[in-house]
Amino acid sequence: MVRTRAAISPTGFPHIGTIYQVLFDYAFAKKHQGRFIVRIEDTDQERTVAGAETKIFSALDWFGLSEDESIRKKGPYGPYRQSDRLPIYKKYAEELVGKGKAYYCFCTKQRLEELRNQLQKQKKVPMYDKYCRKLNSEEVKKRLQTGEKFVIRLKVPENITIKVRDELRGEISFDSDNVDDQVLLKSDGYPTYFLAVVVDDHLMKITHMVRGEEWLTSSPKIKLLYDHFQWDIPRLYHTPIIRNPDKSKFSKRQGHTNVDWYKKNGFLPEAILNYLALLGWSHPEGKELFTLTEFIALFDLKDLKPIGPIFDLPKLEWMNGQYIMKMQRSKIKDQILNYYKKYQDLRLPEDMVEKTVPLIQERIKKLADYLPLCEFFFQPPEKYEINLSSQKELFSKIVEKLQQISDWQAEELGGAMQSLASDLKVKNSEFFMALRVAVSGKKITPPLNESMEILGKTECLRRIELTIDKTANNC
């Protein structure tokens, strides 16, 4: 059975790059009727942030990428939080020492730092000098008994070639002399990432290890560990890393990496996933718009392209607009209502939102675009984007004409206004623009006649008369 996992560090807000990873883990597991596991990697006590776990799970739920096993969903291979598995790592680290594949190291942080500085000065690669490898077992035993602080390091064989197979790139060779004697168990009793992933992935029966490309160069360490434990290594996939426009790792400085930002700006989770799916993967028929279900059916990890794509917000916005355009009206209404309530603490009147949806459906790209476009439906304009002071006469005639309309429908209105414009020999564009601004205050609005129909006769006349008053004052 296929089992994939997302290894998430609770160190801050949910990152869009994490979702990108999770999408592939999730889709691949689902495609093969497998299980998708979320494991909390909180082995760095200093970086762990309280509350981050909750945020991660709520982000997963928002995207519809909920896991099958985790700290909140019981599974057969728990616990799923690494800080709850400390004895396990200790046991395996010691097993490695017993096998002669790892060793105790008593070097102080100061010594390591000096060593590093020294090597850097000599323009050499900063690596541990394997000092404690030379310690004999008697001495080690003695030092351990006195309670001296220690770490356990991986004993990397000298002068061999380590071959690792990455399913997207083929076989990659590393010279073991370039691989550091990695610390596996820290002096605080916590494992480092390397020990923890290998032990956990094995114990949790992970079949496909999907992780970011930033891990690629550490894969020989992983390979060595699997060999030393004599475990079967899962299939390895190093997925591309999303980039900034300048091709560096996608970061806060140059883009929006926080999932919350997308929520707050009214992006739809389906649209984001669809967009993300197209980064490094393409639909066999060249389709750009597809559902998660369709993606799951067609996706295969091996089709991923190992090139770091640049995150292009305009395309995401376009895609979001496409999703809104295709959504049922009642659903958009609910989404808008919900969105403003939740993220802007505004309770918009449901009936009015419902009426305006048909007018704005193809005009907004994000839920957050709704109010700037439709605010005038809820309150009369305070400011006017065009100076109407010379139009007093025009508006008087408009009022006169509007008052005669008995059937207040967009069509009637349009007809009446059209004929008035031609009677007065005013250009359509000018005429309607003046009226538009009088009613809404804005140059850009949904279709005028329809908008006026929704506002109603009384309100429209009120607003135009208000405009006349204001233009009169200006004179």
Add this chain to the structure above:
RNA sequence: GGCGCGUUCGUCUAGUGGCCUAGGACGACAGGUUCUCAACCUGUAAAUCGCGGGUUCAAAUCCCGCACGCGUCACCA
């Protein structure tokens, strides 16, 4: 700097030796439609397939070298 990975329009990509004088999408631009904005329609510009060598009747596609970009070099993940 060592090591590793990568390189097709501005961006996401199609492409696995002939169908490629390189296709699509976003974006840009121009025009049409139109009461504004969108939407929609039509069209234009945009990649000498990073560069240089091979192999082959034939290369974006295979091989080699170089350049550039990115990643990584912690008791962080």
